[in-house]
Amino acid sequence: MTEGRVAITGIGVTAPGAVGTKNFWSLLSDGRTATRRISFFDPSDFRSQCAAEVDFDPEQAGLTPQETRRMDRAAQFAVVTAREAAADSGLPFSDVDPYRIGVTIGSAVGATTGLDWEYRTVSDGGRLKLVDHEYAVPHLYNYFVPSSFTAEVAGALGAQGPSTVVSTGCTSGLDAVGHATELIREGSADVMIAGATDAPISPITVACFDAIKATTPRNQDPEHASRPFDGTRSGFVLGEGAAVFVLEDLESARSRGAHVYAEIAGYASRCNAYHMTGLRSDGREMAEAIRVAIDEARMAPERIDYVNAHGSGTKQNDRHETAAFKRSLGEHAYRVPVSSIKSMVGHSLGAIGSIEVAASALAIEHDVVPPTANLHTSDPECDLDYVPLAAREHPTDAVLSVGSGFGGFQSAMVLTSPERSGA
Template sequence: MTTERSVAITGIGVVAPGGIGTKAFWEMLTAGRTATRTITLFDPTGFRSRIAAECDFDPAACGLTPQEIRRMDRAAQLAVVAADEAVADSGLEVDALRPDRVGVSIGSAVGCTMGLEEEYIVLSDGGRQWLVDHRYGVPQLYGYMVPSTLAVEVAWRVAAEGPVALISTGCTSGLDAVAHGAQLIREGSADLVIAGATDAPISPITSACFDAIKATSPNNDDPAHASRPFDRDRDGFVLGEGAAVFVLEETSAARRRDAHVYAEIAGFASRSNAYHMTGLKPDGREMAEAITVAMRQAGLGPDDIDYINAHGSGTKQNDRHETAAFKRSLGQRAYEVPVSSVKSMIGHSLGAIGSIEVAASALAIEHNVVPPTANLHTPDPECDLDYVPLTARDHRTDVVLSVGSGFGGFQTAVLLARPGELS
């Protein structure tokens, strides 16, 4: 990687369960609090899993107009609010930018799920009519059908006229969208990219789908402790929602304007297992390959990794798969470096979670604090690494590895480094 096209994170915006805004998000993580609870966004009676990590989100209080609220699906609202915070945090004046040199890269796994489901209920008379009556559809219905609407809303917000893309690779979408944004800067296609991800999947259809394959936790009587990555007694993930958006810019340009740089994006890689839609091979080979390639791209080795922000969904096959991947790619270093999963506190927001975890990784570098894995009381003997149970840890953190795993066999690794660490 050449220093003249290295990529810096200069702005962070987060809308997450447990708190709106980056400050509230980080305070919750470092306190080890959980935001999982009984679902309130719809009546979950009759569902196998009736818990989720919801955002206490008021779009009007976050600055959206009545017209914007009517037009946008909840996922778009989360993305735009996070983008507003990121741009403000960066200190950039959007009006002063060259629009053709500003790009947008937004990830999402399930797009405008809530808007689509709400409209289907109306058009089909609660599912009673097989042939829906289009006359009752809102004008925004076509936009709900097209996932790229989410990226378009962010592009309109920042007047971006450069490359604009919606990245949808399942649960790695958030990592892949940030990586794509960084690549646009590296290759010279843009000078600045608004990158991140959003998903608002807490709806009956999504819950029913995960119920059907028994992927989500049925621990409805104790939702605060239901998300238990790497714990022997874990029984599935907890659905979440949220968004995280970043301002990415060329590092040299950020330094010229004396911007605050949270971290540099040092390397990234993705692989697929070409194996099964939801299954994972226990050896973790494809994730290990993504980690190895990302380290090679960054010019880093296993001993340089100070913290791993794990996928850590809380399913048995995932936790064992990535534990094997860390050992395979990092060797002995895997036993020495702290690893944790923030999904234990904010649930699994599908495509959004990768970007939310990038935010946690950048803040770990910023503050030299590693977030904990909440609810980890009885470690799985097959998950025998240092998973930072229950309590955040002060720890010098110069390089963070963040990984994601998604249905379809997607595996992504992203490396963040302290500013100047790669010079």
């Protein structure tokens, strides 16, 4: 593996309440929430009836009728967001060897929305045991294989290099970007289009999380239902969306005069090999991922200026990662600002890790730490600086972003400002 440094030169975001990177940052820096009562279907029969939905119009987003017909909602998010990232990067893709441009897309649940809708269609609302496939969308096969997400993005941008799908639950978005970074470092690609997408707001997904009581029943106040680290929290709010990046070798990006949002300085992933949904209280596995990511970035823990937390809003997770921060950062954990953007945009499963990487890069860009919205009541077991309610101006040259996923996955990434780090 080479010692190459990898830069983010393009960002695209499709998030609840904010389609487009500029709108996304405006929502975060204003501390606005995008959670509401589910509108995609009647949620009255469910325990949790709120979600963070994207107001997304495929036509307005630039998709043709054929593209809209062919692609599941999550694939549509991925393509539109990748096109934004490509345009933002200013990279002349036509001048790059297409075999040196790769794609890595993360997703936890694939084409859930499309599959749910198509089953209802071919089964006549679930009334037919023997379904009629002729009523299905012609491209139904694409819904069954998440690799179609990567294929669609590669086709949209003419990328013919290494192309993969990463599906590690709720760490998929971090892991996809981490994998793409490693492909550039090892010399397998010059440019990577990397990120994640998920559109899980469907009856089947809501029912699954209802069954394990992971999502909040705070239906009377959906705008303030997502409450990471708050003593009154009662579960997470389901979300959807996508974030995609253009990654390049840092020196190559500088030589063409590209704007560099951040350098991906360190990345690591671990698994607790413990329980599908349970977390050890001491946060050891997440702490180990954080330690390795910081070591790879060749910095001391005290240099971390901001921690973008997983912060799902479940008591188990919030206490688990609080313990992990203390274990990995030591006394610095009590001084560094920590926040969760899930308080504003919900938990979009596999996509959220990439959305949080976007928030981390933009925090470096603007020297502003996004807030943890809806944090009013302290939890004695969550006793760090969680930046409640309002964004905070703060010199931000190094950000730690972490994720935790079903199956025991724990991932961490360090982003830095190469211009201000002295490197």
